[in-house]
Amino acid sequence: MSVALLLEMAASDAERVGVVSDDQRLTVGELNTLADGGAGVIDSRGAGSVVYVGLGGVMLPLLIFASARAARTFTPLNYRLSAEALAELIERLPDPLIVFDAEYADVVAGLGAARIESREFLAAAATAEPVAEFPDPDDIAVVLFTSGTTSRPKAVELSHNNLTSYVTGTVEFASAEPGDAALICVPPYHIAGVSAALSNLYAGRKMVYLRKFDAREWIRLASTEAVTSATVVPTMLDRIITELETNPTPLPSLRSLAYGGSKVALPLVRKALELLPGVGFVNAYGLTETSSTIAVLGPDDHRAAHAAADESARKRLGSVGQPVPGIEVQIRADDGTVLGPEEVGELYVRGDQVSGRYAEIGSVLDAEGWFPTKDVAYLDADGYLFIGGRSDDTIIRGGENIAPAEVEDVLVEHPHVRDVAVVGVEDDEWGQIMVAVVVPVADITPDPEDLRAHVRTQLRGSRTPDRVVFRHELPTTPTGKVLRRQLADELKSPTATP
Structure with a gap:
């Protein structure tokens, strides 16, 4: 399935509000029309790929779907990088068209590639001749660069099939209740940002974007937009809980709060559970190479582990739960032997959403399709997955x-x-x-x-x-x-x- 088809399916409810960001509000039908026009803009510029340097909001889902409809790859880049670092990444992409937010005009000015400011792209998309192609499911839809904190960033290639397998395997189409809203504040260049745009639209939730994270503003938006679900990284969770402790604020609509991206300290998790007893917490574990989440510790697991008297059951609060549908996991020793429960080794994963493919390198999957995550891990006797950090650490x-x-x-x-x-x-x-x-x-x-x-x-x-x-x-x-x-x-x- 093509990523472009996800928006077409969602547009069956065209009048529903799909995206909210600052003073912009788009219905799903308007987003669908702009995606077709945006594809026309991309096609008319002769771009081989689309790059985005900006804070996200409306531009993220628009560019994901416009790029897919134009049958071009899409790469959101870290807007915090220097012009030199951005240039090194952009040089590795084919004939890029750079779409940038106005505040990054100076950073992209000397990059030497075709450029268009976000507001100009939006205006052009509203009047351009529409284009709507449906790429082959095995074509590359999104390229994301790893952080590169210890080596040259790798360009992870995610196909349409990888991404749509994740979405359709973990989300039921149009399953959201009327009025459901997801608050999104993860960076647009992170896999969680891409997957949030795809999965929430497919589920039928209004997407509320907070482009620059601030704990007080997060709490305000959660209240005023009647947010029912949200995803945060550990530092955000810490700041939200600290702010709620200092200034208690009811969040009556919030039903689900997912956290991930890195390990969260258990004292913080316990404090969050006690401060927000009516919220269902979700620990989501995944990697760029796996198109987002591959294991989940759900709300019931959180509550059971937090309340348990048995030490082995309490310990599960520090796990990332169990694999999502369609994902298989193995723990392997250095010699490749598959290990049993409680034995520590390297985590390997397999499934349709797993790419394991890099530009300039190719696939690193083994002969049976298993991806080496480089994460140290073990499974307990009931199949709960515990991550012990990177093997490099x-x-x-x-x-x-x-x-x-x-x-x-x-x-x-x-x-x-x-x-x-x-x-x-x-x-x-x-x-x-x-x-x-x-x-x-x-x-x-x-x-x-x-x-x-x-x-x-x-x-x-x-x-x-x-x-x-x-x-x-x-x-x-x-x-x-x-x-x-x-x-x-x-x-x-x-x-x-x-």
Whole structure:
């Protein structure tokens, strides 16, 4: 199935409000018409691909569907990148047409490719000769670049079939209740932003965009637009809960709040469950290469784990749940052996929504179609999936492999710790030493030896951090992933905080 068909199906309810962003409100019928006109604009410019540099809102679903209707690939780029970094990525795309928000005009001015400002594109789409092609399902629909924090960004290729398999496998068409609304604040260049535009439109929910995240504005929109569901990354969830604690605000319409993008500390999850008891929380785990979510810990699982007396059941609150329909998972040892319950190894996944394909590299799927996620993981006896972080993050101290997550999970439960990241720092004697970077609870100055002793009470001595340092906050990507390499580089610097 083509991505373009998802909008055509949704347009059967043409008068329904489809997108809200600032002062713009489009019905699904209007979005459908603009997508056809937008395809005409793309086609008339002779573009080989479409690039977007901007904050999203109406432009994100419009460009996704206009590009699909023009049978061109679509690539939203990180608007926070420098002109030089953007140029390096754009040079890897075929004959790009750059669509940009006005605030990024100076950044894209010298990029050397064809350009059109977002408002100009909207105006042109309203009057252009419409184009409506339906590409082959195996054609590439979207190209997303990985963050590239440790290496050259990879260009992940997602086909129409990958994306529509995810949507149709996880969402029932027109299943939303009348009046349902989804609040979207994840970045447009992230897979969660792309999948939110596709799945919410297909389900029949009004999409309310918050282009620049602010916790107070998020709460205001959730109230005024009667938002029923939302998706946030961990840093956003933390700020929303902090704001609600300071200024309690009823959110009577909110039924579902999904979080993902990186690991969320369990104390924050518990606090959110207690502060918003009427909301169903969802932990969604996925990767760019898998077209978004591949495992979910749903509301009932959250409530059961939070209320459980049994330790194994309570532990599931830290899992990412179970695979979504159409996804198979395996945990493999280094030699490829498939491991059993509770055995830690690398997570492999398989399914129609899984791409595992990169521009300039090709497919990295094995002969049986399995994708190596590079995530350390294990399954419990009931099939709940636990993610232990990236295999690249493993600390090798004196020849012993240590997963940072197991130490972080212990430290973050200390009453004086708000957030923590454990990283490996080069050391002449041990190869690497383990450093815990702790964000303390406000107005608290923890004792490093007390924190180290706390770890020793629950883990063997070799898991005790060699050093504990303090920061006001952890450096993260816009999707909440901790920049571990940056921390490690800072800590090995002669000027690092002791």
